[in-house]
Amino acid sequence: xxSTELSGTPAAAAAVAPTVSAVRVVEGEELGSVELPGxxxxxxxxxxxxxxxDPALYVHGLGGSSRNWSALMPLLGxxxxxxxxxxxxxxxxxxxxxxxxxxxxxxxxxxRLLDAEPRGPVHLFGNSLGGAVATRVAAVRPDLVRTLTxxxxxxxxxxxxxxxxxxxxxxxxxIASLFARLTREWTAEQRTRGVMALCYGxxxxxxxxxxxxxxAEMERRLELPYFWDAMARSARGIVxxxxxxxxxxxxxxxxxxxxxxxxxxxxRDQLVSYRMARRASAAFRDSRLLTLPDAGHVAMMxxxxxxxxxxxxxxxxxxxx
Numbered sequence: 001x002x003s004t005e006l007s008g009t010p011a012a013a014a015a016v017a018p019t020v021s022a023v024r025v026v027e028g029e030e031l032g033s034v035e036l037p038g039x040x041x042x043x044x045x046x047x048x049x050x051x052x053x054d055p056a057l058y059v060h061g062l063g064g065s066s067r068n069w070s071a072l073m074p075l076l077g078x079x080x081x082x083x084x085x086x087x088x089x090x091x092x093x094x095x096x097x098x099x100x101x102x103x104x105x106x107x108x109x110x111x112r113l114l115d116a117e118p119r120g121p122v123h124l125f126g127n128s129l130g131g132a133v134a135t136r137v138a139a140v141r142p143d144l145v146r147t148l149t150x151x152x153x154x155x156x157x158x159x160x161x162x163x164x165x166x167x168x169x170x171x172x173x174x175i176a177s178l179f180a181r182l183t184r185e186w187t188a189e190q191r192t193r194g195v196m197a198l199c200y201g202x203x204x205x206x207x208x209x210x211x212x213x214x215x216a217e218m219e220r221r222l223e224l225p226y227f228w229d230a231m232a233r234s235a236r237g238i239v240x241x242x243x244x245x246x247x248x249x250x251x252x253x254x255x256x257x258x259x260x261x262x263x264x265x266x267x268r269d270q271l272v273s274y275r276m277a278r279r280a281s282a283a284f285r286d287s288r289l290l291t292l293p294d295a296g297h298v299a300m301m302x303x304x305x306x307x308x309x310x311x312x313x314x315x316x317x318x319x320x321x
Contacts (some may be wrong), residue, residue, distance in 0.1 A: 014208040020129060020212035023189050024266075025044075026070045028047070028074065028277075029044055029046055029073075030044070030045050031043070031044055032045065033092075034113060034117070034125055036112050036113070036116060038096060038098060038181060039088060039096050039097065039109055039112065040093060040094055041085055041086065041087075041093050041109065042084075042085070042086075042091055042092035042093045043066070043085050043113075043182075044066035044069070044073075044084040044086075044134070045084075046073055046074060046214060046276075047077075048077055048078075048080075048081045048090070049077050050078065050147075053078075053079065053080050053081040054079075054080050054123060054146060055081045055082075055083070055119035055123070056076070056079065056080035056081065056082040056083070056086060056122075056124070056125065056126055057084070057110070057113075057114065057122045057125070058072070058082060058083070058084035058085070058125040058126075058130075059084075059085060059087065059110060059124070059125065059126040059127070059130030059131075059133055060085075060087065060091075060127055060130050060131045061127045061128025061129075061130050061131070061297075061298070062129040062231070062234050062235065063221075063315070064090065064091075064128075064130075064298075065086050065090050065091030065092075065217070066084035066085060066086045066092075067217065068298065068300065068301060069082075069084040069125070071299075071300065071301055071304040072125075072300045072304040072308060075305065076311060079311075079312060079315060080123050081119070084111060087106050087133075087234075088101070088105075088106065089226060089230030089233075089234070090230060094177055094226075095226050096109065097228070099233070101233035101234040101237050102236075102237035102240060102241070103129070103133055103136060103237050103238065103240070103250075104136065104237075104241075105135050105237065106129070106133045106234070106237070107133045110133060110134075110137050111137055111140075111141055111144065111297075114141075115144075120145060121144050121146045122144065122145065123147045123149070123311075124137065124138060124145045124146075124147070124148050124149070125150075125151070125300075126148075126149070126150055126151070126153060126154055127132040127150075127151040127152060127153075127297075127300060128151075128153065128272065128298075129154050129234060129237075131151060131152065132153055132154040132238065132241060132250055133151025134148060134150060134153070135153060135155065135253055136250065136253055136259075138252070139253035139256045139257050140253070140259045142257070142258045142305060143261045145257075146259060147260045147261070147311075147314060147315075147318070148257060148259045148260070148261040148284075148307075149261070149262040149264070149311055150262070150263050150264065150280070151298075151300050152264065152265060152266060152269050152271065152297050153280070154241075154271075154272060154278065155251060155272075155279075155280065156241070156242040156249070156250055157272075159273070161271065161272075161273055162269045163198060163270035163271060164272075166236075167238075168235065168239055170232050170235035170236075171232065171236035171239040175232070176228045176229070176232035177234075180228050183221075188215050188218040188219040188222065188288075189215050190223075190276065191209070191218050192214050192215045192218045194210065195218075196214070198271070198297070199270075199271070199296055199298050200296045200298065200301075200302060201267070201268035201269070201292075201294050201295045201302060202268070202294060202296075205302060209254075216320070219226065241272065251279075253305070254280070254284055255283050255284075255285065257284055257285065259286070259289075260286045260288075260313060260314060260317075260318055261284040261286060261287040261288070262287075262310055262314050263280050263281060263284065263287055263288070263289045263290065264289075264291075264295075264299050264310070265277040265280075265289070265290075265291050265292070266292050266293075266294075266296050266297065266299050267291065267292065267294060267295065268295060268296045269295070269296050270295045271297045272295065272297060274291075277289055277291060281298075281308055286288075288314065290306065290307065290310045292306060
């Protein structure tokens with residue numbers, strides 16, 4: 001995998017932890033930090049309803065954070081011991097020392113986290129970029145994954161949807177800096193409405209309280225000096241992964257996944273095409289498909305109950321906890 005290092009931006013300088021607003025923690029959640037060589041990862045968790053539950057790990061998408069899973073995690077608290085990670089450079093996790101934001105780099109961070117926490121193989125969840133990361137983890141380290149749940153995974157498409165083009169353009173050198181300058185006067189509320197219009201099937205479903213929290217999170221992200229750098233490098237990582245062929249290609253790796261896989265696609269997804277559901281179902285050897293016609297790109301935030309029910313059925317099918 002080619003490096004996603006952007007020229008002229010020293011990784012060490014970007015890794016300096018800034019002073020920013022406190023991240024929001026939903027009632028019942030806890031934030032912890034895992035120190036690894038060259039890497040610090042923030043992990044969001046909830047107390048479990050019982051001891052001895054199978055572990056689960058949730059991986060967010062581009063521009064997201066572990067908070068993207070706050071609606072789904074409590075619905076599965078009686079079945080799995082769940083934790084959600086902030087990928088390097090996102091949420092509360094600082095940039096990695098090596099500046100590697102490729103899909104492989106993010107997958108390596110997840111693998112190192114799982115290896116460092118001896119919880120055994122996990123039920124691995126991934127959305128968008130996190131879906132690509134989770135696919136790679138499941139393919140190269142099958143010993144770490146019990147089941148795989150992918151929500152609008154960012155797997156290569158020949159015909160990319162038009163609303164997804166700007167995200168791809170972020171990968172081009174200088175575009176992120178240009179966009180940051182051109183949108184300097186945009187308020188956090190304007191940015192949040194734009195993101196929700198792009199990612200939700202029906203933004204009207206978002207409560208006023210949820211919108212206020214999202215605006216506060218956007219304000220916090222914009223305070224981070226490495227925000228645009230992490231976005232640009234991770235976007236380049238997705239583009240690199242889309243163009244990579246051979247045994248390291250994501251579709252080839254999807255075919256190698258051994259874990260039972262739940263695929264979730266939204267009919268109103270503007271970033272990952274609904275038509276990719278059929279290809280994904282054929283690629284993952286032990287897959288089942290959940291289609292949500294009214295969902296957008298973040299179905300776990302829009303329809304968490306439906307995803308929780310489908311995952312429960314997957315566990316029941318395989319005789320899990």
